[in-house]
Amino acid sequence: MTSHVGKPGISFSRILIYAVLILACLIYLVPLVVMLFTSFKTPEDIGTGNLLSWPSVITAIGWIKAWDLVDxxxxxxxxxxxxxxxxxxxxxxxxxxxxxxxxxxxxxxxxxxxxxxxxxxxxxxxxxxxxxxxxxxxxxxxxxxxxx
Incomplete structure (x- = not known):
């Protein structure tokens, strides 16, 4: 007699755990993404106030100015x-x-x-x-x- 162990179904608790983990990842990653997007925006793009938008023109002038100020x-x-x-x-x-x-x-x-x-x-x-x-x-x- 062999017992066949089938693949267990996806339980509600597992879905809930993954949903909470994905939400926590998003909460921690959104500030990083906003910072990264903002670092490549022009001052005019930053002034529009939309933090999650793509830069209209990708520029590294902010990075250049920041590294020039490094003392x-x-x-x-x-x-x-x-x-x-x-x-x-x-x-x-x-x-x-x-x-x-x-x-x-x-x-x-x-x-x-x-x-x-x-x-x-x-x-x-x-x-x-x-x-x-x-x-x-x-x-x-x-x-x-x-x-x-």
Whole structure:
């Protein structure tokens, strides 16, 4: 005797779930689409007030003006953020792998101490870190800021 399991029909609850998910996607995507459309419009097109309309003439003048206004502050942020993200991601990935795969005596205690460190306010770490950077000669440097 074989039991044949047929394809289950599409239930009302599944349709409702998909409808809610599609609605949520639209709610989150509409501002992005409006921003993208507006970025390629001329000031006259923007003045018409219709946010969802296609640009009458596609122009990149807004993008050109925005990038012309980018000053050294933006590039300083890039110089600090990119290395900091790469370093913290690499260290976090290596530590996560080691802590999940390598079992040693006291590993649970070590993990608990690391977890406890996550609950410490950042200000408790900031003062010792600034003293350490000062002793290393990295205070008031971009490298020191990346390490913090």
């Amino acid at each position: 050294g502050y933006f590039w300083n942020s890039i110089k600090i953020t990119v290395p900091a993200v790469i370093i913290s991601t690499a260290i976090g990935a290596l530590n996560g792998y080691v802590l999940s795969m390598w079992r040693f005596k006291g590993s649970q205690l070590f993990f608990g101490l690391l977890l406890f460190g996550c609950f410490l306010p950042f200000q408790t770490v900031l003062l010792p870190a600034s003293f350490t950077l000062g002793k290393m000669g990295l205070a008031s440097t971009t490298t020191g800021l990346v390490f913090v």
